[in-house]
Amino acid sequence: MPDADLIKLYSGRILELAADMPATDPIAAPHASVRKRSPLCGSTVTVSLDVEDGRIARYAQDVKACALGQASASVSGRVMLGLTAGDVRRGRDQLRAMLGGGPVPDSPFDGLEVLTPARDFRNRHASILLALDATVEALDQAGDQTRCAP
Template identity: 80%
Template sequence: MSEANLVKLYSGRILELAADMPATTPLDDPQVTVRKRSPLCGSTVTISLDVEDGRISRYAQDVKACALGQASASVSGRAILGRDLAEVRAVRDGLRAMLKENGPVPAAPFDGFEVLTPARDFRNRHASILLALDASVEAMEQACAERSSAQ
């Protein structure tokens, strides 16, 4: 990777997002907690959440990842409250398509992922970028399954 490509990839905005992580206060007694790890780079994300009426009502994240994974978690953490499982899946799938298939940036309120478009060319970074949303989808699936089995 050339120095110019590294500078482009780790832009000031990515570093700002990584340094300003939302939703980092642990939840007391969360409904679901999911920890995901990227075997390629070792990044880990732990997501805790509650679901009420099918939507995320409380959300916390603990992110140990590269600046790109942190920036991605920062974008998703700002917009994820109030979303239902279909919306979280759609944004995760949209981000994956943006990275792997040169797809469009996910729609607002997740359009902050635009900052990560330079990472398309760096496949070894994709897993870390997707980690927070992968964990969020898994947590939502567990919460919805628990709710269904309790009814």
């Protein structure tokens, strides 16, 4: 990758977001916890959450990813509380579409616009999607648990 492309990709805003990770305090006995890994780069994100009345009530993430994956987790981690599984799934799908050349995700995930320069770097897309992929899977797990609860 040429130096100019790297500078464009790793903007100051992306690096600021990567350095300011929200929701890092662990949750004791979460309803669900999911670890996702990008096989291409080895980035990992673990998401733990609790759901109440169909919405995320508590959210924690452990992010060991490249700056792009960290920036994505930073943006999404700030808006998770109160969201439904449908909200998060829609945000994840809109982020995937944006990386493929589509529009910026709707609110509350519109802050992911900072990652538009990564469109041209397909090898980074899996890392960028990790936090939202893990959250969708955790929400599915939590929903399964609440349906099975006595």
